[in-house]
Amino acid sequence: MSWESKQMENRPIDQLLERFEPIKAPHRSDAMLMATAEVTARHQSAECHRRRWLAGLAAALLLGATLMISPTPLQRNHDSYESLDPWLSVAATTTISQTGLTVRAKLLELKLARLEKLAGMTDNSERYEPDLDAMKRELETLERLFINTSPAERTPSRSARDLKEGTQDETDHSIIDPHQRCPRVRFGYGVLPG
Amino acid sequence: MNKEAKSDQSDNILIRAFQRGDAASFRDLYARHKDPAFFYALNLTRNRYRAEEVVQDAFLGFLKNVQDFVVSGSFRRYLFAAVRSRAIDERRRRKTRREEPFREEIELFEPRNGQSDPGQAAELRSQVTRALLALPGEQREAVVLKIYEGMTFREIAALVDASENTVASRYRYGIDKLRIRLQRAAGI
Numbered sequence: 001m002s003w004e005s006k007q008m009e010n011r012p013i014d015q016l017l018e019r020f021e022p023i024k025a026p027h028r029s030d031a032m033l034m035a036t037a038e039v040t041a042r043h044q045s046a047e048c049h050r051r052r053w054l055a056g057l058a059a060a061l062l063l064g065a066t067l068m069i070s071p072t073p074l075q076r077n078h079d080s081y082e083s084l085d086p087w088l089s090v091a092a093t094t095t096i097s098q099t100g101l102t103v104r105a106k107l108l109e110l111k112l113a114r115l116e117k118l119a120g121m122t123d124n125s126e127r128y129e130p131d132l133d134a135m136k137r138e139l140e141t142l143e144r145l146f147i148n149t150s151p152a153e154r155t156p157s158r159s160a161r162d163l164k165e166g167t168q169d170e171t172d173h174s175i176i177d178p179h180q181r182c183p184r185v186r187f188g189y190g191v192l193p194g
Numbered sequence: 195m196n197k198e199a200k201s202d203q204s205d206n207i208l209i210r211a212f213q214r215g216d217a218a219s220f221r222d223l224y225a226r227h228k229d230p231a232f233f234y235a236l237n238l239t240r241n242r243y244r245a246e247e248v249v250q251d252a253f254l255g256f257l258k259n260v261q262d263f264v265v266s267g268s269f270r271r272y273l274f275a276a277v278r279s280r281a282i283d284e285r286r287r288r289k290t291r292r293e294e295p296f297r298e299e300i301e302l303f304e305p306r307n308g309q310s311d312p313g314q315a316a317e318l319r320s321q322v323t324r325a326l327l328a329l330p331g332e333q334r335e336a337v338v339l340k341i342y343e344g345m346t347f348r349e350i351a352a353l354v355d356a357s358e359n360t361v362a363s364r365y366r367y368g369i370d371k372l373r374i375r376l377q378r379a380a381g382i
Contacts, residue, residue, distance in 0.1 A: 016376070017322065017341050017342075018342075020303035021303055021304055022233035023232075023303060023304045026232075034220075037221070037224075040258075040260060044261065045214070046215075048214050
């Protein structure tokens with residue numbers, strides 16, 4: 001019996017196959033693949049750097065935006081309305097445009113809950129009883145002044161105010177006296193008294 | 195953790211390092227997988243040059259898409275799937291061009307650890323090669339993946355897109371044919 005026959009007899013076929021070592025790959029494509037890998041790695045490195053830079057920029061922008069809208073003392077307020085009252089903390093940010101004509105203000109924090117809570121406490125109320133209504137009125141005034149109000153609304157022009165109120169002030173030169181039959185025309189308007 | 199899982203984990207570390215721009219990581223990855231990929235490709239194409247081309251193409255595909263490559267599962271499975279897909283494409287192209295199949299004498303195995311091969315062992319090696327190459331492609335594929343890659347039938351089924359039972363049948367038929375052929379060759 002030959003050597004091969006003995007091998008076949010003694011071992012199952014799969015065990016026989018396992019004895020053989022698969023052939024190795026030639027090295028012809030190694031250099032080309034490595035060169036491609038080098039180029040790809042450089043590109044990947046640059047891409048990683050770009051992504052990290054963008055992530056940093058996004059984080060900085062996010063942080064900046066958070067500080068801009070955050071009602072914390074960290075923000076740079078032009079006007080701050082904190083501590084109007086020991087029981088009322090109001091923070092406001094004001095942005096003044098370069099022309100100085102537009103003033104936008106935003107009320108950021110109103111700790112009414114704290115105020116009401118403290119006002120309801122008997123111990124504190126003996127010591128200090130805040131006037132909630134007065135404070136709310138004050139707050140509303142602040143809001144009117146600083147929230148969503150255009151300069152025109154905050155400091156209305158005389159004509160707008162006149163139209164709204166239906167009256168004219170004393171500086172107007174065409175006042176009509178209801179007790180006079182004819183309008184009293186002041187000097188200087190080129191109209192002779194009737 | 196078994197050996198294969200450890201290997202997969204270290205593959206994934208190398209891939210992540212390469213994605214960050216470390217070219218040496220690819221060198222290690224290539225050195226680790228090119229031989230098994232080539233052996234698999236050789237069994238699919240039955241031609242050394244085509245096998246080499248298919249493996250090279252599979253690695254190039256990985257390099258091209260490495261930026262979006264999601265590290266999950268086994269890199270070897272990914273590579274084998276790429277090799278298989280390219281081998282099938284290459285066969286289709288040849289059929290379309292109506293090229294004559296070029297059957298060269300190839301060796302699938304080499305002497306273990308580079309030692310000199312006794313004459314009888316060399317003869318048996320050659321017989322095993324011929325017997326394997328005489329198998330239908332699907333059966334040869336199942337035998338090679340099971341015996342030389344240690345894949346389970348489930349893993350092979352996932353790779354070749356067939357059911358586990360089908361793959362197990364292909365393997366059994368393949369082994370039976372090998373036994374008959376090798377017994378005949380050995381003169382039993």
